[in-house]
Amino acid sequence: MQRRTLIRNLSLGAAGVVLAAPAVQAQKKYRWRLATSWTPALDVLQGNAVRFAKVVDEMSEGRLKIQVYAAGELIPAFGVFDAVLQGTLQMFNAAAYYWAGKEPATQWFTAMPFGLNPRGMYAWYYQGGGLKLWEETYAAFDLIPRPAGTTGNQMGGWFKNKLESMADLQGLKFRIPGLGGKVYAEAGTTVVLTPGGEIFPALERGVIDGSEWVGPHDDMKLGLHNAASYYYYPGWHEPGTTGEFTFNRKAYEELPADLKAILDYAASYCSEQMLAEYEAKNVVALNTLRTRYQGQVEILPFPAEVMGNLRTLARDVLAEEANRSPMAKKVHESFTKFQAQISPWAEMTDGAYHRLVRG
Ligand code: CA
Numbered sequence: 284m285q286r287r288t289l290i291r292n293l294s295l296g297a298a299g300v301v302l303a304a305p306a307v308q309a310q311k312k313y314r315w316r317l318a319t320s321w322t323p324a325l326d327v328l329q330g331n332a333v334r335f336a337k338v339v340d341e342m343s344e345g346r347l348k349i350q351v352y353a354a355g356e357l358i359p360a361f362g363v364f365d366a367v368l369q370g371t372l373q374m375f376n377a378a379a380y381y382w383a384g385k386e387p388a389t390q391w392f393t394a395m396p397f398g399l400n401p402r403g404m405y406a407w408y409y410q411g412g413g414l415k416l417w418e419e420t421y422a423a424f425d426l427i428p429r430p431a432g433t434t435g436n437q438m439g440g441w442f443k444n445k446l447e448s449m450a451d452l453q454g455l456k457f458r459i460p461g462l463g464g465k466v467y468a469e470a471g472t473t474v475v476l477t478p479g480g481e482i483f484p485a486l487e488r489g490v491i492d493g494s495e496w497v498g499p500h501d502d503m504k505l506g507l508h509n510a511a512s513y514y515y516y517p518g519w520h521e522p523g524t525t526g527e528f529t530f531n532r533k534a535y536e537e538l539p540a541d542l543k544a545i546l547d548y549a550a551s552y553c554s555e556q557m558l559a560e561y562e563a564k565n566v567v568a569l570n571t572l573r574t575r576y577q578g579q580v581e582i583l584p585f586p587a588e589v590m591g592n593l594r595t596l597a598r599d600v601l602a603e604e605a606n607r608s609p610m611a612k613k614v615h616e617s618f619t620k621f622q623a624q625i626s627p628w629a630e631m632t633d634g635a636y637h638r639l640v641r642g
Contacts, residue, residue, distance in 0.1 A: 313538065315349045317528075318367075320360040320377035322480030323353045324504045327564065328497075328526070331432050331557045332376040335528060338549040347542050349374070360478035364529075368424050373534040376431055378526050379417070380461030381476070385424065388610035390461045391618050392417045392428070394521040396597045399622055401433040401558060403629065404523040411621035416614050427535050429550040431526040432557030435565070437518030438502065439585055440495025441486065441511035446585065449592050458482055458494035463520025465604055466597045479505060486510035495520065498561065499568035508572060514582045519590060528553075 317336060321328040329351075336349035354360035363375035364382050380393035391398075392413070399407060407413035408430050417428045440459070444451065453471035457464075464474040477485055477494070479501075485491045487510040494511070495518070496502050508514070518524075528550050535543065572580050585593075605615035 310346055310539075312345070313347045313542065315347065315373035315534065316352065316357070317349050317374045317376060318352045318354075318356070318358040318363045318372050319375065320354050320363055320381065320478060322355075322360075322478070322505075325479055325501055326504065327434075327501065327557060327560050328376075328479075329353055330560075331526075331553050332528075334556060335376070335431075335549050335553045338552055339545055342545045342549065343542055347538070347545065354478060354480055360480065361476075364424075364426075367529060367531045368426060370531055370533060372531070374528060374530045376526060376528055378460070378524070379428065383461065386420060386610060387604055387607040388416075388420045388614045390604070391611075391614045392420070392525070392527070393461055394463070394524045395601070395618055395622075396463045396466055396520045397522070397594055398618065399523050399625075400629070400633075401435055401523040401525070402633075403622065403625055404433060404525050405430065405554075406625060407618065407621045408525075411624075412617055413621070416610075416617055420610050420614065421529065422532075425532040427530045427532055429528045429530075429547065430554055431528040431550060432554040433523055433525045433561075434497045434501075434521075435523075435558055435561045437495065437521040437524055438498050439515035439518055439520070440493060441502065441507045442493040442513040442515060443486075443489075443511045444492065445513050445581075445583075446515065446589065448586065449589055452589070455493065456491045458485065458491050459520065461520070462597075462601060462604060463495070465600045466520065466593055469596045469600050470593065483507060483510055497524070498565045499572055500561065500564040503568050503571070508576055508580050512580055514572070514580055515585050516582070517584070519585070519593065525554075526557075 317332060319329060319332045323329050332351050336351050339347050339349055352358065358366045358372065361381055363377055364385065366372050367375045378393045379389040382389040414430065421428050449470060452467065454473065456473045456475060457467055458475050458477045459467060460476050464476070468474045475491055479496060482494045482496060483506040486494055486507060494507065496505060496507060502508065530546070572582060601615060605612045
């Protein structure tokens, strides 16, 4: 209907007055609290949570206001899952692999070593049944997850000493979450999980010998380049890391349908914005490391032998980890099947293209 016709029809309502649309009638306002696992120094991750709250506020015209708290402001970094499960807060923003102790299946929803890249992850969530499996996994905790944005392919991380062979991984104390951590553990590494905001002091004091986080932009925000010298790539352990916006089921179900839809649209929008921000900012930070920190920081590819061995180890570790729960088995099967399906297409397009334009 043409706008002019619509206006005329509205103004010629039965009683000759403009009728109020149902959508603007008196509506209940909701106040939510969102806690993240991020320190405020992580401007992209914490900024994405703040962006989410802003977008929801704008789209709902103030009917759903979300107050955002960084790690430790209200809830410790790794306490957010329980806080939302218990209903202390209505939602959190973190990464599902932090909850491996609750249910091993959660790890695949963040990243799988030698698994899918960001495009593949989103294809799996929305077209390959990944999000349905994530919802099924979280239903046991009365939580509802949504993909919150991807960091892109990560860096392998920071090492205090040069990594020459598999022998160097033995006895090393390395900070890494999720399935990648399980692979290092199999290689003889002592794996620790430290929240982002606590990595620098642990690395500087020698409590750990190395750590991965995300990529040049975030890692520099955390100061990791001032605590270790060798920076390895690629992020074989996290090729398409994706975060989560997760809601308390009761709080979510209390919302009218339009506000529920707004949460979904906001999560999708923030996903796109977060990847864009990382892609643009990582290369700026990488250039800074290469120029201003030349001589202090060495950026190196993992030795081919180490990559080959970790890849072999990863197959066994993933199969073993998948056997730890029926849900993990189901998720692992879905993920690996989907990856096998889409890999030929990614190879013919992305793979071939990147080889062509390289250098
Ligand atoms: Ca990481």
